[in-house]
Amino acid sequence: MNPFRLYLVTDDQQDLETLKSVVTEAVAGGVTMVQIREKHGDVRAFIERAQAVKAILQGTGVPLIINDRVDVALAVDADGVHLGQSDMPAETARCLIGKGKLLGLSVENEQQLMEAEALPVDYVGLSAIFATPTKSDTKKEWGIEGLRRAVVQSSFPIVAIGGINASNLDDIITTSVEGIALVSAICHAPSPKQAARELLQQIEEVHSHK
Numbered sequence: 393m394n395p396f397r398l399y400l401v402t403d404d405q406q407d408l409e410t411l412k413s414v415v416t417e418a419v420a421g422g423v424t425m426v427q428i429r430e431k432h433g434d435v436r437a438f439i440e441r442a443q444a445v446k447a448i449l450q451g452t453g454v455p456l457i458i459n460d461r462v463d464v465a466l467a468v469d470a471d472g473v474h475l476g477q478s479d480m481p482a483e484t485a486r487c488l489i490g491k492g493k494l495l496g497l498s499v500e501n502e503q504q505l506m507e508a509e510a511l512p513v514d515y516v517g518l519s520a521i522f523a524t525p526t527k528s529d530t531k532k533e534w535g536i537e538g539l540r541r542a543v544v545q546s547s548f549p550i551v552a553i554g555g556i557n558a559s560n561l562d563d564i565i566t567t568s569v570e571g572i573a574l575v576s577a578i579c580h581a582p583s584p585k586q587a588a589r590e591l592l593q594q595i596e597e598v599h600s601h602k
């Protein structure tokens with residue numbers, strides 16, 4: 393099973409109890425990977441939240457990815473790390489986490505996408521496909537055509553992120569992208585379980601017509 397298919401990225405504005413219930417429901421709904429993304433709290437809170445999510449994912453086969461921080465990933469023995477362009481260099485992160493862990497990198501333009509080809513990463517996150525209130529400092533919108541070109545160009549699996557929801561998912565999937573990552577479409581849904589389940593069904597539906 394492709395682990396990138398439906399990739400949940402958590403909302404750091406949600407408190408610990410909400411985070412736990414969102415992740416529990418999203419996994420029940422079928423998400424294939426979970427990234428803990430913390431932008432505002434301290435490192436202790438980050439570790440506490442990562443440990444709580446790790447406990448939920450234990451035994452499910454759903455990998456746990458830590459955003460930005462290799463130290464937190466090592467501290468909780470996560471399955472991988474997702475780096476931004478201003479985080480630790482990918483080569484350094486790979487040395488620290490070892491070969492058996494997943495390493496992802498966000499790319500914000502064509503230059504970074506090309507440079508990633510030489511890096512020891514497992515997948516690339518294309519940021520951002522569409523403008524989104526969840527992340528206000530995105531530099532570029534790849535759009536559907538930009539995503540399509542990137543999928544052809546890159547030798548790595550591509551994960552699309554930014555403004556993705558049920559209304560634009562069909563267009564995203566027809567680009568043959570390996571995965572989609574979402575925050576609000578799952579974390580802010582009335583039922584994260586139902587949202588994940590419906591998104592997954594929609595993805596499978598589009599694939600079955602290709």
Ligand code: TZP
Binds near residue numbers: 519553555556574577
């Ligand atoms: N990186 C690029 S856009 C984004 C991140 C973390 C946020 C995506 O959130 P949403 O709510 O799925 O648009």
Ligand code: MG
Binds near residue numbers: 475479
């Ligand atoms: Mg980051």
